[in-house]
Amino acid sequence: MLRISKLTDYGVVLASHLATLDGPRSVRELADDTAVPQPTTAKVLKALAKGGIVSSTRGAHGGYALAAAPADINIAQVIAALEGPIAVTECTDDTSDDSCSHEDHCGVRGNWQRINAAVHTALEAVSLADMAQRAEAPLITLSLSAADADAARLSRH
């Protein structure tokens, strides 16, 4: 599956929706617009505010707005704000202590880190501005480095 959580998905939807607006909007408005349940919307936006993705205004006529231009916020940042640092496996998570008991036998750790970096780069490459529009052209294309590309291609056919 390699799935992000539903809350994170909501976060991306909400942030993308905010990218299409100019001023701050209340939780009620945003929940109505995106069809995300109101309490859940509030929870997600709180997390996004804590992560610096959106800025909040308290009090009457308050609400949430993007903390930066839509083009300056990418999907990796939104995911990080809601789920913590992106790490495909535990041993690619830099924030955890390095005590992987399998490290001696593992031998695949370095490769996981590279895969993780590739995924992270893919998510970094997509901004909220990209998500906000119903893009028709592919957002990302992958290319292998020369030597490995040949090896991979040959190995698969």
Place this chain on the structure above:
Amino acid sequence: MLRISKLTDYGVVLASHLATLDGPRSVRELADDTAVPQPTTAKVLKALAKGGIVSSTRGAHGGYALAAAPADINIAQVIAALEGPIAVTECTDDTSDDSCSHEDHCGVRGNWQRINAAVHTALEAVSLADMAQRAEAPLITLSLSAADADAARLSRH
């Protein structure tokens, strides 16, 4: 997090280890070699066998071996065998019914599918042969398609 499960991680480690061997090995041997608990090793290998990643031999002197050459099996296949089809979000999962209640308001679905495809491609590009060796050179590099690359770069700086 965007994390794969521990069991899947074990599966990759076990499959990568099998890639360095020639003949079939028993669960006991593989568990000893990789420091993965024996019952868990058995569980993971059963799933891999079901998914066609490894072939099993029952009875005395039986065990598990890769079902194909290490270069012909990629990480995406291993993950799929253990976690089902790779889908970053629920609505990118082709196997589920299309009844996404937010589809009308969502507008980001197409973009998620592209991100999902990029991640999938990244995982497909790495074979067990790649994982088996402690590679020093980067396995994958990402490049954006021309137009979007410029847009993304400009948008971030």
Place this chain on the structure above:
DNA sequence: TACATATGGGACCGCTGCGGTGCTCTTTGC
């Protein structure tokens, strides 16, 4: 044939974290 050695296929269980809800406190505009 009997037995030891394997995997196959379940059932089972504790626990974490997800998804969701509700409450109270604080801030702010009118």
Place this chain on the structure above:
DNA sequence: GCAAAGAGCACCGCAGCGGTCCCATATGTA
């Protein structure tokens, strides 16, 4: 002072993860 809004926290049901165990079945060997 009051109403509107977010901040912060606590809480809950539950699915799925990680891990273990048991029994059925297959197979080489004495």
